[in-house]
Amino acid sequence: MTPMSGYLLLSALLFSIGLAGALTRRNAILVLIGIELMLNAANLNFIAFWRYGPHPEALTGIMFAIFSISVAAAEAAVGLSIILAVYRHSKTTDLDQMNSMKG
């Protein structure tokens, strides 16, 4: 087991935790947090590959992580405001109860 595979395994576990949360939780805010966790798992991969990759001086992994963090911030802001807007209409954040389109 190499040092890098430790980081990659941790990242895989983090991704699975995020996925499990996004699939099983009913609260929209927690689903959003789960998606953020998956993004974070990807970031950890980028940093680990930058650290142990053949060309760390190119800084590509770092750059990708920085951009990904900024996109995640934008996503969180818009996602949470959508949740607020939905809450104003349906008075709930439970995804199972947002079923006004259901026949």
Place this chain on the structure above:
Amino acid sequence: MTITFLLLAATTITGTAAAMSLKNLVHCVLALTLGLVSLAALYLQLGAQFVGFTQILVYVGAVAILAAFAIMMTRSAEPAVLTGSSSFRVSGALIALVVFAVLGWAVWSGTGALAVLGPEPEAPVNEIGVALMHRFVLPLEIIGLLLTAALIGAGILAMDETRRTK
């Protein structure tokens, strides 16, 4: 495989797993911050100082606080009454488990080529800045545009609709 890595990995997993499984949503957010701060510490351990501090600034200072705000404004802090079947919970957890198994197998069998630990790479802040201004200037501009759009869009979405039509 150092002791620091194991400790930080343990806190990361504990924090994020708690964030995804606790009943009280505010506890979830607090556990999430624990997980994300230990993740930032992992970045620091990997030598990516700038990314680690950015992670703390963005996730603890902004995303966690925003999530807490949203929880307060949607009154979901009270533990929700569980209704309906739990079949999807089981299937969701199963899917996640399968995904982890596949990813873990891929990692286990595929990273032998990169086992050699090179010299500690340097990522001084100055070089990151220079790279942002030269090689990555187009992504930087696009991110700027995206963030501005997100700022305005989030403001309009969250605004009271009675005020918007006026």
Place this chain on the structure above:
Amino acid sequence: MPEMIDQIFVLLKHWLLAYVPAALQPIVSAVLSVVPVLVAFPLLFAITTVLERKGLGRMQNRYGPNRVGPFGILQPMADGIKSLTKEDIIPRTADQVVHFLAPVMLVIASFVVYSVLPIGKNMVLANLNAGVLFFFAVGSMVELSVFMAGWSSRSKYSLLGAMRAIAQMISYEMPLVLASVVVIMAAGSLSTVAIVNMQAGYTGIWPRWYVFTPWGLTGFVIFMIAATAESNRCPFDMPEGESEIIAGYYIEYSGFKFALFFLGEYLGMFATSAMAITLFLGGWAAPFSFLTWIPSYVWFFVKLLIIIMAFIWVRGTLPRLRMDQLMNFAWKFMLPLSIINIVGAGVWHLIPAGFTRWLIDSLLVIVSCVLLSRGIRRGKSFHVRTYRFAS
């Protein structure tokens, strides 16, 4: 000789380190560096409380504390003993763990930020590559502890206070960070030590501090206003307005935990002031070239005390703002002005040195200031206030 007095603490540390076995040296060195900071700033907190109470008293035509010790200077001791011996009450419905963790986290975060602040020449705990970023990153942890305190108390007042505090802190964090960007542009570094070293020279007898440029002055003013809001002080003390929500997010805390909140708040104020000194006022550098014989740490603390005095003065002078005024001011005035200021700083570096760039930069700042303040006042008419219930 002045050199030696200037470096006396550094030399003392090295002298002490020589008596320690080599294996223990890293630990002992860390302890020797950290302990003085852990002692000096709480001591400054004690001095500030008595200064603040006496200063406010003078401004309000009363004496202030004058019973404990000569002129009341031992008042902080009495306060400390009082808060230590008080009963520690935890509300029955409170979330016990979070309720306990909130003040601890606040104090830890407030202390950790001091690790990147250069207190004197060669006197910084950690010269990080991304020091300024570290400062803001750890500073943002304070918001989380405020939220924890407000939420875990299960009291409407504390929740209201926490919500107000977080909304205010998030809104003012942006001008705070953007105001420091101009300095980072000029210094070309995120390291606090490098920023201070860039300002250390003199032209004639005048220092080369960043505050003596149009963009630096604007940045400094924005930074200080935002710092006032960040540390929840008057006129931005709405989160803990005594007359509205009693004490805001820490209303349910008593005894030692209350004292910890108090300490954390003042430490945060000192830290942001010290950051302002580092970024704009030349850190530990002397204000005139002929005063460099006075040790650097003395200058640092003199500057810090002057800023604290200004804070006290402002608190004694200005009334509290309303929530909408506060938010309008942050988003419609401070934020655009700090972005324009960044443009101004960029223009400054493009134009060769001389009178032109002073003129262009000052005009840019003044015109945008006037336009923004007209914009924020549009549609509002100011007249003598009438009270509904008075007549």
